[in-house]
Amino acid sequence: MHKILRQTQLSPNVIRLDVEASRIARTRQPGQFVIVRKGEGSERIPLTIADARTDEGSISLVIQAAGKSTRELVALQPGQFIQDMVGPLGRATELIAQGCALCVGGGVGTAVVYPIAQGLHRNGVQVISVIGGRSKPWVIFEPELRRLGEVVVCTDDGSYGRHGFVTDAVKDLLSQRKIDVVYVVGPVPMMRAMAELTRPLKVHTIVSLNPIMVDGTGMCGGCRVSVGNETKFACVDGPEFDGHLVDFDLLSDRLSTYRQIEQQVNARHEEACKIGLNR
Amino acid sequence: MNPRPSLKERIKIERQSMPEQAASDRQRNFKEVNLGFDERLAMLEAQRCIQCKEAKCIAGCPVLVDIPRFINFVAEGNLAAAAHSLLGDNALPAVTGRVCPQETQCEIECVRGRKGAPVAIGYLERFVADWAYQQPNQAPMETAPPTGRKVIVVGSGPAGLTAAGELVRRGHDVTIYEALHKPGGVLVYGIPEFRLPKKIVHDEVERLKQAGVKIECNVVVGKTYTLPELREHFDAVFIANGAGLPVFMNVPGENLKGVYSANEYLTRVNLMEAFAQSDTPVLIGKRVAVLGGGNVAMDAARTAKRLGAEKSMIVYRRGKAEMPARLEEIHHAEQEGIEFEFLVAPVEVVGTPQRWVSGLKCIRMELGEPDASGRRRPVPIKGSEFVIECDVVVVAIGSRANPLLTSTCPELKLNKWGFIEVDDQGMSNLPGIFAGGDIVRGAATVILAMGDGKRAAHAIDDYLKTK
Ligand SMILES: Cc1cc2nc3c(=O)[nH]c(=O)nc-3n(C[C@H](O)[C@H](O)[C@H](O)COP(=O)(O)OP(=O)(O)OC[C@H]3O[C@@H](n4cnc5c(N)ncnc54)[C@H](O)[C@@H]3O)c2cc1C
Numbered sequence: 075m076h077k078i079l080r081q082t083q084l085s086p087n088v089i090r091l092d093v094e095a096s097r098i099a100r101t102r103q104p105g106q107f108v109i110v111r112k113g114e115g116s117e118r119i120p121l122t123i124a125d126a127r128t129d130e131g132s133i134s135l136v137i138q139a140a141g142k143s144t145r146e147l148v149a150l151q152p153g154q155f156i157q158d159m160v161g162p163l164g165r166a167t168e169l170i171a172q173g174c175a176l177c178v179g180g181g182v183g184t185a186v187v188y189p190i191a192q193g194l195h196r197n198g199v200q201v202i203s204v205i206g207g208r209s210k211p212w213v214i215f216e217p218e219l220r221r222l223g224e225v226v227v228c229t230d231d232g233s234y235g236r237h238g239f240v241t242d243a244v245k246d247l248l249s250q251r252k253i254d255v256v257y258v259v260g261p262v263p264m265m266r267a268m269a270e271l272t273r274p275l276k277v278h279t280i281v282s283l284n285p286i287m288v289d290g291t292g293m294c295g296g297c298r299v300s301v302g303n304e305t306k307f308a309c310v311d312g313p314e315f316d317g318h319l320v321d322f323d324l325l326s327d328r329l330s331t332y333r334q335i336e337q338q339v340n341a342r343h344e345e346a347c348k349i350g351l352n353r
Numbered sequence: 354m355n356p357r358p359s360l361k362e363r364i365k366i367e368r369q370s371m372p373e374q375a376a377s378d379r380q381r382n383f384k385e386v387n388l389g390f391d392e393r394l395a396m397l398e399a400q401r402c403i404q405c406k407e408a409k410c411i412a413g414c415p416v417l418v419d420i421p422r423f424i425n426f427v428a429e430g431n432l433a434a435a436a437h438s439l440l441g442d443n444a445l446p447a448v449t450g451r452v453c454p455q456e457t458q459c460e461i462e463c464v465r466g467r468k469g470a471p472v473a474i475g476y477l478e479r480f481v482a483d484w485a486y487q488q489p490n491q492a493p494m495e496t497a498p499p500t501g502r503k504v505i506v507v508g509s510g511p512a513g514l515t516a517a518g519e520l521v522r523r524g525h526d527v528t529i530y531e532a533l534h535k536p537g538g539v540l541v542y543g544i545p546e547f548r549l550p551k552k553i554v555h556d557e558v559e560r561l562k563q564a565g566v567k568i569e570c571n572v573v574v575g576k577t578y579t580l581p582e583l584r585e586h587f588d589a590v591f592i593a594n595g596a597g598l599p600v601f602m603n604v605p606g607e608n609l610k611g612v613y614s615a616n617e618y619l620t621r622v623n624l625m626e627a628f629a630q631s632d633t634p635v636l637i638g639k640r641v642a643v644l645g646g647g648n649v650a651m652d653a654a655r656t657a658k659r660l661g662a663e664k665s666m667i668v669y670r671r672g673k674a675e676m677p678a679r680l681e682e683i684h685h686a687e688q689e690g691i692e693f694e695f696l697v698a699p700v701e702v703v704g705t706p707q708r709w710v711s712g713l714k715c716i717r718m719e720l721g722e723p724d725a726s727g728r729r730r731p732v733p734i735k736g737s738e739f740v741i742e743c744d745v746v747v748v749a750i751g752s753r754a755n756p757l758l759t760s761t762c763p764e765l766k767l768n769k770w771g772f773i774e775v776d777d778q779g780m781s782n783l784p785g786i787f788a789g790g791d792i793v794r795g796a797a798t799v800i801l802a803m804g805d806g807k808r809a810a811h812a813i814d815d816y817l818k819t820k
Pocket residue numbers: 107117119120121122123135136137138139140141142143144145182185186283284285286287313329330331332333336337340
């Protein structure tokens with residue numbers, strides 16, 4: 075059982091939960107994730123370890139309410155519990171030891187990029203973060219990232235920072251500075267666009283893939299992705315891969331496997347909330 | 354009580370059949386298929402055992418259950434004594450009685466099988482075990498005084514559970530680390546409820562806990578803790594993490610939506626309870642093709658039917674006689690209307706433009722020369738390709754060693770397939786690190802895993818005495 079210590083709303087649909095998990099807090103590394111199961115009957119879902127505090131033995135999860143499982147998690151209040159949490163899973167990020175790195179985050183991906191930026195900063199690498207959201211309230215983790223280096227904020231509607239997509243800002247940066255590596259975490263179309271942008275420039279680009287997972291230990295093969303025409307299990311071989319080798323079509327296609335079933339579940343869930351049957 | 358019938362009369366008794374749920378009912382539910390003997394049937398069946406002086410059946414059992422002894426108690430109607438005898442030899446008789454391949458182990462050796470049918474050792478074992486677990490005020494497991502020695506068991510499948518029980522009995526402080534959120538290994542995530550009710554595993558786990566075994570779920574050794582770390586803090590480690598790495602076919606179309614490994618398919622249904630409308634989804638195919646011919650394949654095909662498939666098919670590259678599944682499972686699958694395509698191998702999974710599975714392209718095979726295993730090797734017949742229409746494909750063609758744990762301890766000696774090498778005591782090349790079950794043998798059986806757990810526990814006990 076893992077107790078919720080704090081719950082903070084970061085954007086209209088993104089919540090940060092600080093959760094007791096001392097064992098995981100001690101050993102986690104940038105890029106790693108946990109799989110949580112809220113309670114009996116809940117799904118097992120993967121979430122990145124956005125931050126950790128060894129002093130209080132907690133980790134932070136930053137969760138975007140997407141479907142039933144994530145909505146139930148963001149509704150948790152301090153003092154309530156997550157029943158099961160396993161981790162840290164996945165490989166740690168390959169962090170460069172010197173030079174300049176671009177950390178690109180879109181939406182909830184910004185929280186996932188944060189521990190990577192932290193790790194790079196610790197290594198003495200110059201970190202530039204480019205983060206985006208649809209409008210001002212959707213931009214998250216800006217103050218945290220500012221502590222690690224320069225931050226460029228982009229909003230789709232121009233309500234804050236630069237008007238436009240993160241790709242535009244990254245394009246400019248790549249033409250102005252010498253960048254050794256780009257880390258990108260965000261929606262699949264954004265990661266794909268970034269990989270296409272850096273490919274002709276031959277800038278090493280690492281993306282964090284988010285396929286559907288079950289066990290997270292390489293046992294089921296549900297999380298398989300194709301990288302350089304080879305099948306990989308994202309939970310153990312990743313979740314980060316060379317963006318220039320990833321088959322993004324396959325990833326987004328497989329992510330849609332349960333879309334129809336999920337829509338039904340969500341509809342049922344909303345109905346249950348309305349008539350007050352909800353747990 | 355009636356006097357025992359004479360030997361002559363006992364020889365005449367026919368093998369009692371297992372009462373089971375009608376195939377038409379059970380096709381659509383997940384309740385156990387076999388209903389179990391009642392006392393009358395069990396006593397009748399037990400009379401069939403002629404109590405051989407040199408009982409061949411015992412040698413067929415990997416853990417050497419004293420078969421005539423417990424069966425004799427059943428014949429006498431002394432179930433308490435039967436239970437005591439059986440449980441002394443076998444830690445999980447309610448499980449093995451249900452899932453052992455008896456027809457190739459104990460029962461194949463039974464002299465009564467030479468003329469007619471062998472004694473139904475598995476059914477009797479199950480009967481005695483179920484009886485024992487139903488008794489109120491069961492005596493708790495007797496444990497020796499604490500030795501102060503701490504042992505870690507990695508994995509809570511049959512190997513891990515058996516070892517933990519043996520070790521705690523000897524007074525050691527035992528903790529099991531399990532990666533999933535529920536203990537039991539393949540017994541809970543793989544083998545379906547209709548063959549092995551989860552309650553049986555749950556009860557066994559509770560019994561171990563009461564005896565003092567600590568079970569920590571959600572701990573992945575290799576991630577949460579590393580093996581070298583455990584070695585430092587504990588006196589011995591028993592690795593029983595199974596062979597959880599699915600093998601795929603390596604054909605085009607394998608990543609289409611609707612292609613599952615058997616591990617994923619069965620985990621979604623069993624562990625995550627997709628059959629009971631939990632939050633975990635699973636695709637319900639109209640026509641499901643399952644590749645493989647072992648127990649895993651039978652379980653997947655029968656699960657598909659129960660989830661609502663109109664057609665559920667086994668696609669196997671050899672013939673019926675070569676299928677490694679338990680006879681009873683094949684028989685039950687046939688009764689439930691599972692269809693079989695023998696001597697057929699997949700060459701491609703075909704899909705719709707939206708990349709959903711729409712069929713399995715196969716090639717027909719014929720049996721050629723015997724291969725290394727002595728079985729005739731299937732060879733493709735040129736030009737015989739055809740497509741089996743289906744919307745879900747489940748791949749159940751085996752599993753390999755999962756490198757997650759072993760890769761974090763490079764000093765640990767593995768064989769060329771990645772399985773851990775151990776000596777005849779079950780110890781690896783690293784002192785104090787033992788291993789057993791599927792991670793040593795490759796995908797094998799529950800009883801062999803248990804046998805390994807027991808042997809390693811004894812070896813660990815000896816090892817701790819010398820240290
Ligand atoms: C390694 C890894 C790390 C992740 N880290 C985070 C994180 O830090 N914060 C966070 O909010 N989310 C993260 N995700 C995504 C998160 O796991 C999914 O959003 C979640 O499983 C959706 O569950 P649901 O029941 O709420 O939504 P569902 O109803 O299951 O799905 C809602 C929508 O999301 C899509 N979806 C389903 N599964 C995933 C998935 N695994 N990834 C992306 N979209 C999915 C569906 O197709 C559907 O359109 C991560 C995923 C992975 C694999």
